[in-house]
Structures are given as C-alpha cells and as structure tokens.
Amino acid sequence: MIGSLTLDQLRVLVTIADLGSFSAAGRQLQRAQSAISQTVATLEGIQGVRLFDRSGHRPRLTEVGRALVGQARLVLASAGRFEALAAGTREGIEPELAVAIDPLVPTAPLIESLRALRNVFPNLPVSFSTEGLRGAERRLRRGEAALAFCLLLPVVPEDLVALPLVGARLLPVVSPTHPLAQLGRAATLADIEEHVQLVLSDPAAPEGASYGIIGSKAWRFVDLGRRLDFLLAGLGWCRMPENLVAPFLDDGRLLRLRIDDDPAASANSLTLYAAHMRDRPLGRAGRWLLDDLKTRFEMPLSAYGS
Amino acid sequence: MIGSLTLDQLRVLVTIADLGSFSAAGRQLQRAQSAISQTVATLEGIQGVRLFDRSGHRPRLTEVGRALVGQARLVLASAGRFEALAAGTREGIEPELAVAIDPLVPTAPLIESLRALRNVFPNLPVSFSTEGLRGAERRLRRGEAALAFCLLLPVVPEDLVALPLVGARLLPVVSPTHPLAQLGRAATLADIEEHVQLVLSDPAAPEGASYGIIGSKAWRFVDLGRRLDFLLAGLGWCRMPENLVAPFLDDGRLLRLRIDDDPAASANSLTLYAAHMRDRPLGRAGRWLLDDLKTRFEMPLSAYGS
DNA sequence: ATCATCCATCACCTCAGCTGATAGAGAAGA
DNA sequence: TCTTCTCTATCAGCTGAGGTGATGGATGAT
Incomplete structure (x- = not known):
C-alpha cells in the first residue's frame, strides 16, 4: 500500500x-x-x-x-x-485561475492569449464557466471567478475594473421561412409586434430587462444553443452577435432582418470586456493574461481603469 | 525537490x-x-x-x-x-497487452470485448498497432505484440494459435463514375485487364503476392484510407471488406462490380482470426480477452487449437 | 591472466518520524 | 458563567529505516 x-x-x-x-x-x-x-x-x-x-x-x-x-x-x-x-x-502566482465567460462572448479572439498563458504558466490550473447572461458578472461578485469575459450593460459598474477588448455587433436575424423574411421590404415596428422575439436572458432574473426587446412577445432563453434551434426553425427572430451568425448568413439558413425605426439601431454594438473586482487584485497569472489581452486587442477606447 | x-x-x-x-x-x-x-x-x-x-x-x-x-x-x-x-x-496479469490489428480488420465487432477487458483489468496498459497487410503477423513473430487480429492466408501457420472469429467477405467495388460501372453488363476479365486494380499490400514486400489480383495494372497501397480516396475518385476498382463498403454502397458512392469468371469468386471470404504465438503463452489478461472473444463470436469452425 | 567495474551483503551509525504528555484555545451545552 | 469535550502546537524521548564504507564474488575488456 x-x-x-x-x-x-x-x-x-x-x-x-x-x-x-x-x-x-x-x-x-x-x-x-x-x-x-x-x-x-x-x-x-x-x-x-x-x-x-x-x-x-x-x-x-x-x-x-x-x-x-x-x-x-x-x-x-x-x-x-x-x-x-x-x-x-x-512567487505570487495564484493556485488557480477561474474565468467566467458570458454566452454571447466568442472564444476565438481569446484563444491566442489563452494559449500564451498556458506556455508561460504551464502548471496553472485554469477553469472556465458559463452561466447565462450576466452570469459572469455574478461569478466575479461571488468570488467564484477572478476574471470575467462579458458584455457590461449599460456602463461599467463602479466595483469592477474592465478592459474593453472588442466590439460585439448584434444583428437582427430571422429564418428564411419566417413571415418577417417574406415581407419584401423592411419590417415596421408594427410588423415586429406581431411576432415572437427570441431573447437571451439572465437566469437569475428571467423577467428582468434584456437588451433590445421591441414587442410584447418575448420567449426567453438561458441557453444560446436552444435559442438558435428555435431561430433556425422559424419560430421567431432575435438579435445575434455577428460572429455567431456569420456562417448561417453565408449559407442562407438565416437572413438579416431590416427594421424601420429600430430603437436599438444607434447602439447596435456591445463591447466585450475583460473584467475583475476592483477590491480583489488579480494574481500574477491573471495580471499577465490581462496585459497580454491589452497588447493583442489595443482597443482605442480609454475606458480601462476609469 | x-x-x-x-x-x-x-x-x-x-x-x-x-x-x-x-x-x-x-x-x-x-x-x-x-x-x-x-x-x-x-x-x-x-x-x-x-x-x-x-x-x-x-x-x-x-x-x-x-x-x-x-x-x-x-x-x-x-x-x-x-x-x-x-x-x-x-497475479499473472501481463504488465502490458500489445495488440496488432491488420488494416482490413473491422474494429466494431471487437469493441464490446475490449470494453469488457477494460472493466475487468482497469489498470492494464493496452496498445494497438497497425502496420499494413500482414503487419500484425509480423509483430507477433517479432515479439512486439502478444495478440494479433488478422486475416491469415492461405492457412493458419504452424507457429501460431488462431481463434477464428468471423468471416470477412470481400466485394469487388467501383465508383459509379468509373468506366467499369458503365458497361451495362458484368465485366469480363478482358474489361478488368484494361483498368487499374487498387491493391492493399504488405509494406515489407510491396511487390509480393496480394490477394485476388487479376490484371497487370495494380496500384499498391499500404494505407486503407488513401486507397479508399482513389477508389471514390474513380481511379480504379478493388476488393473491399463488405463491412467497410456497406455505407458507400448504401448511398451510391460505390457500386458492386460483377466479374465473369472471377478467379477469386470461390474463395470470396476471408476469416478474421485472433492469433498468438504458440511458444509464447498469453498472460491472464490476454487469455481472458481470447476467451471473451470466443464466447461472443462462437464460430462454428473448429480450427482453433489445431 | 590482469584490471576495472559491476551488484549483493554485512555491521554499524544517524536522524526523521513516531509516541505520549502538556498547554492553551474554541465551541457547545447546562 | 462554568463545565466538558475536542481541537492544534510543542516538547522530550525512543525506534528503526536508510544511510555509510568494507568486503566478496562475478562479468567483461584488454
């Protein structure tokens, strides 16, 4: 033994x-x-x-x-x-790096930084979690994650420090079989009101405010994949990050939906942030990752730290 | 340290x-x-x-x-x-079980036995190797494998003990785009002579005898996958195990090729054996696996041990 | 045959880790 | 508040596993 x-x-x-x-x-x-x-x-x-x-x-x-x-x-x-x-x-390296990622956040832009992290800190255990809209922010506040990749609405909260990485453009989309796709013109708000909007929501506050809701008919999803299934099946329309729908737009399974007087048109872009708690300093590896991301993305906005 | x-x-x-x-x-x-x-x-x-x-x-x-x-x-x-x-x-369990598998041997029938082996001997390291036609036999003889799954031609050699598991039926097949597929009748040997036969061969004796060659035009492959690529592209015909081509026959990417006076017609079936060296007894795990295979397949031939 | 190197075994020595006792502290219940 | 039980840290003393160097027998190269 x-x-x-x-x-x-x-x-x-x-x-x-x-x-x-x-x-x-x-x-x-x-x-x-x-x-x-x-x-x-x-x-x-x-x-x-x-x-x-x-x-x-x-x-x-x-x-x-x-x-x-x-x-x-x-x-x-x-x-x-x-x-x-x-x-x-x-040496100040944290024993573990817990990272929370919101469902709308694409991982592809982060891959190179994460790969570099692994090269520099080969023995660092890293965990990733996804919990639904705003779940990453929640994990930060609960101390369950040291770093979050998320979309912060409407502004960066005061208790977080957030590095803006990249814009996340949202497009209204619909399946070709859906009636809104067959209007032959841009949809009016009245057209939109007639149909179901498929909305990604916060699992902790399912009835709470979600981004860019127009009509009164909203079906809420926590799960991005399930929402996509409904969208592809023509059960409704929704706003999707451009990176996620590009393949579907390319092969015609989804169409861009043009909306007259869209209330969300002027802010049709969200920012992906790398955020951590202001009162809980990152360890060496977390700080290294943040610096690496800053170098790779170099976003022109100077919102970081303010 | x-x-x-x-x-x-x-x-x-x-x-x-x-x-x-x-x-x-x-x-x-x-x-x-x-x-x-x-x-x-x-x-x-x-x-x-x-x-x-x-x-x-x-x-x-x-x-x-x-x-x-x-x-x-x-x-x-x-x-x-x-x-x-x-x-x-x-307890007599071998420190490692090295298994050699010939490329024509389907793994699907073996999966259940191998899964059961893992359950009974969870700490046994098992390795699988594939080396081209007759490679499994060669590994047995070199002491590099304890057990081989192979097709033994023309009879079981005396220095091996071989349990027959299942027949392996070979079908002549061709792509629908190939001229032999467009004859509108069974092919004669003269027709076949005009075209390239794609042959799986022994990497140690590339010019040696291979099973069921008809014409003088033979392109030899060690790699089953590459041969399949050429076959599907209509570059030649070959004999394939039924289990491997069934999906392709089902969806029309390959057709069965009928050959008049096919010299290989009377022995259009090969036997898959589980073989080991007569003078090198298997360890407990190897013996267990052989017994399990015997139970699962129960082949009517009594060639085992003779 | 000689020499160099190999591993096994032996007797002796050392110290890491064991024991039980003790002190101070926390937590729960009366 | 007091009592009881349980907790961890530290101490002094003891034991045996694993270290040492010496010796013997064997292998392999010259």
Missing part, C-alpha cells in the same frame, strides 16, 4: 533505468551503491515483483520492470506538478 | 482535507495527532506554503491548500496505479 511506497524509491528506479547501472545511479544521486541496491531490493520485496534481471554484468529491466518504470515516470511528473504549483504560489 | 516530498505527506494532507481535522486524520491513519501536526508543518516548511488557516477551532484549507490538495489526489492516484500494476503482475 501507499503507506510503504515512496517517491524516492521511484526516483531511484527511474534513474537506474535511465543510466543502466546501480552504481551510476548512486553517483548521480550522490549515494553509496549499496543504498541503491537496498532501495531496489526493498521496492521489489514490498511490491512482490522482480524489476531487474541481474544475471549479466549490468542489470537489465524485466518486462514488468519496464512497465513499472513507465508508470513511475508518471507518478514523479505528477509530484513535480505538485511542487511547481507550490513554488508558483510562493 | 522530490527528494523531500513524500507520498505519506500527501496522504496525510488529503486525509485531513477529507475529515476536516488533524486529530480525525490521526485516528484514521492510526497515528498520534502530534505526528499529523508535525507532518503538515514539515510539508508547509519545505514547500514554503501555508496550507491551513488555524485561527479557528478547526483548521481550514487556504486557497493554496485547496489547489494543492487537488494535485495531491492526482499524485496519490498515479501511485495507486503503480501499485495496482505491480499487484497485477503478481
């Missing part, structure tokens, strides 16, 4: 396998050869296996020994990650 | 986290509470981290502590696999 197995035994085993000799392993580990011999004998005794064929001048790994050396490497690597994690926190 | 970290420290850490108390951990591990206290203090000292907030009556994990407990579990699990592997070999 693990009560007897030691990482030191595994280290000795792997070193012998790598150098091909007990005495060479002793030299590398700065121990007497007899200590090496004893350690292997103890490991063999307790595990009940023969790791080496000793009939030749030098020891040769048995088949069992080879397989166990392979697993020993995995154990030692995992232990190394434990120590790297501990070392990281001594 | 790993020279100081011990599995025992990690076990103590995880036990405290699970039970919420140093003394409870001591009771479970049958040690004095002070030993637990010391072990944690040593771990904290060497790794330079504070694992517990001790300002309350009971210790509470810090954020760092929580992350490190998570990694400690992974290390202990990996060490557990090391011991399970050792225990397995004591």
Whole structure:
C-alpha cells in the first residue's frame, strides 16, 4: 500500500533505468551503491515483483520492470506538478485561475492569449464557466471567478475594473421561412409586434430587462444553443452577435432582418470586456493574461481603469 | 525537490482535507495527532506554503491548500496505479497487452470485448498497432505484440494459435463514375485487364503476392484510407471488406462490380482470426480477452487449437 | 591472466518520524 | 458563567529505516 511506497524509491528506479547501472545511479544521486541496491531490493520485496534481471554484468529491466518504470515516470511528473504549483504560489502566482465567460462572448479572439498563458504558466490550473447572461458578472461578485469575459450593460459598474477588448455587433436575424423574411421590404415596428422575439436572458432574473426587446412577445432563453434551434426553425427572430451568425448568413439558413425605426439601431454594438473586482487584485497569472489581452486587442477606447 | 516530498505527506494532507481535522486524520491513519501536526508543518516548511488557516477551532484549507490538495489526489492516484500494476503482475496479469490489428480488420465487432477487458483489468496498459497487410503477423513473430487480429492466408501457420472469429467477405467495388460501372453488363476479365486494380499490400514486400489480383495494372497501397480516396475518385476498382463498403454502397458512392469468371469468386471470404504465438503463452489478461472473444463470436469452425 | 567495474551483503551509525504528555484555545451545552 | 469535550502546537524521548564504507564474488575488456 501507499503507506510503504515512496517517491524516492521511484526516483531511484527511474534513474537506474535511465543510466543502466546501480552504481551510476548512486553517483548521480550522490549515494553509496549499496543504498541503491537496498532501495531496489526493498521496492521489489514490498511490491512482490522482480524489476531487474541481474544475471549479466549490468542489470537489465524485466518486462514488468519496464512497465513499472513507465508508470513511475508518471507518478514523479505528477509530484513535480505538485511542487511547481507550490513554488508558483510562493512567487505570487495564484493556485488557480477561474474565468467566467458570458454566452454571447466568442472564444476565438481569446484563444491566442489563452494559449500564451498556458506556455508561460504551464502548471496553472485554469477553469472556465458559463452561466447565462450576466452570469459572469455574478461569478466575479461571488468570488467564484477572478476574471470575467462579458458584455457590461449599460456602463461599467463602479466595483469592477474592465478592459474593453472588442466590439460585439448584434444583428437582427430571422429564418428564411419566417413571415418577417417574406415581407419584401423592411419590417415596421408594427410588423415586429406581431411576432415572437427570441431573447437571451439572465437566469437569475428571467423577467428582468434584456437588451433590445421591441414587442410584447418575448420567449426567453438561458441557453444560446436552444435559442438558435428555435431561430433556425422559424419560430421567431432575435438579435445575434455577428460572429455567431456569420456562417448561417453565408449559407442562407438565416437572413438579416431590416427594421424601420429600430430603437436599438444607434447602439447596435456591445463591447466585450475583460473584467475583475476592483477590491480583489488579480494574481500574477491573471495580471499577465490581462496585459497580454491589452497588447493583442489595443482597443482605442480609454475606458480601462476609469 | 522530490527528494523531500513524500507520498505519506500527501496522504496525510488529503486525509485531513477529507475529515476536516488533524486529530480525525490521526485516528484514521492510526497515528498520534502530534505526528499529523508535525507532518503538515514539515510539508508547509519545505514547500514554503501555508496550507491551513488555524485561527479557528478547526483548521481550514487556504486557497493554496485547496489547489494543492487537488494535485495531491492526482499524485496519490498515479501511485495507486503503480501499485495496482505491480499487484497485477503478481497475479499473472501481463504488465502490458500489445495488440496488432491488420488494416482490413473491422474494429466494431471487437469493441464490446475490449470494453469488457477494460472493466475487468482497469489498470492494464493496452496498445494497438497497425502496420499494413500482414503487419500484425509480423509483430507477433517479432515479439512486439502478444495478440494479433488478422486475416491469415492461405492457412493458419504452424507457429501460431488462431481463434477464428468471423468471416470477412470481400466485394469487388467501383465508383459509379468509373468506366467499369458503365458497361451495362458484368465485366469480363478482358474489361478488368484494361483498368487499374487498387491493391492493399504488405509494406515489407510491396511487390509480393496480394490477394485476388487479376490484371497487370495494380496500384499498391499500404494505407486503407488513401486507397479508399482513389477508389471514390474513380481511379480504379478493388476488393473491399463488405463491412467497410456497406455505407458507400448504401448511398451510391460505390457500386458492386460483377466479374465473369472471377478467379477469386470461390474463395470470396476471408476469416478474421485472433492469433498468438504458440511458444509464447498469453498472460491472464490476454487469455481472458481470447476467451471473451470466443464466447461472443462462437464460430462454428473448429480450427482453433489445431 | 590482469584490471576495472559491476551488484549483493554485512555491521554499524544517524536522524526523521513516531509516541505520549502538556498547554492553551474554541465551541457547545447546562 | 462554568463545565466538558475536542481541537492544534510543542516538547522530550525512543525506534528503526536508510544511510555509510568494507568486503566478496562475478562479468567483461584488454
């Protein structure tokens, strides 16, 4: 049982396998050869296996020994990650980076920064969560996430620090089979009033205000995918981020819906922010990620920090 | 460094986290509470981290502590696999099961047996290799695989023990765009002679005999997938296992090619065998898998063992 | 045959981790 | 408030696992 197995035994085993000799392993580990011999004998005794064929001048790994050396490497690597994690926190790196992402936020623009993060902090555990509209903000406030990628409405709240990354353009869209697609002209507000708007909503406040609602017929969804299913099936219209509907517009499964006197037309663009709590400083990795994002996006607005 | 970290420290850490108390951990591990206290203090000292907030009556994990407990579990699990592997070999289970599969062999019929193998021997490392026609047999003979799934031609060699599992029916097929598909009648051998046959061959003997060659125009492939690409593109005809071409026949991308006086017509079926070396007995897991396959397939031929 | 290097075994020594006792503190209940 | 139970930290003393260096037998190269 693990009560007897030691990482030191595994280290000795792997070193012998790598150098091909007990005495060479002793030299590398700065121990007497007899200590090496004893350690292997103890490991063999307790595990009940023969790791080496000793009939030749030098020891040769048995088949069992080879397989166990392979697993020993995995154990030692995992232990190394434990120590790297501990070392990281001594240097101010957070033990974990929890990131919350709102459903409308495209991940593609973030991929390169996240990939770079992994290269610079290879042992950092990172978690991503998505919870519905405003869910990311909520996770920040609850201390469940250190960083949020979200669309902040209508302005950046005072308790958050938010770096604007990119605009998120929303387009009114509809399926070609939907009556609004067959008007042959731009839709009036009266036309819109006749039909269901498919709305992405905040799961914590389903009846609360949601962006750009026109009519009185609103079907609310927490789940972006389910809303898309309804949209494609022609059950209603909605405003969608351009990045998400581009493929559907390209192949004709969805059409852009033109609306006369659209109340949301003047603010038809939302900003994707990378936000964190003002009173809870990011750790080193979080700060690094934010700086990397700032470099990659370089948004002209100077809203950050203010 | 790993020279100081011990599995025992990690076990103590995880036990405290699970039970919420140093003394409870001591009771479970049958040690004095002070030993637990010391072990944690040593771990904290060497790794330079504070694992517990001790300002309350009971210790509470810090954020760092929580992350490190998570990694400690992974290390202990990996060490557990090391011991399970050792225990397995004591019981006659081989340290690894290397399986070679010929490219024409369908994997779908084997899936259930392999899934069951994983359930019965959860810590057994299993590797699969594919090397081209006859590659599986070659790996058996080289000692690189314990078990082979292959089509043995023309009879089972004497040095192998082979359990017949299922017949593998080969169909001559062609793309609808190929001239042979547009004859409007069965093809004669003269028709066939005019066109390229796409042949799967042995990478070790590319010019060697391959099954069912008719004409003098043979393009040889080691790679089943590439051959299929050429076939679908109408560059030639070939004999394919029925199981592999059924979807293509169903949706019309391939047609069955009827051949008058086909020399291979009388032996249009090959047998899939599970084979191993006669002079190298299988370990427990290999034997178990063979028995399971025997049960699942129950082939009426009694060629096994003879 | 000689030499260098290998691993196994032995007797002895050292110190990490164990024990039980003690002190101070928190939490719950009367 | 007091009592009781339970908690962790620290201490002094003890034990045995794993270290050392020496020795013996064996292998492999010259």
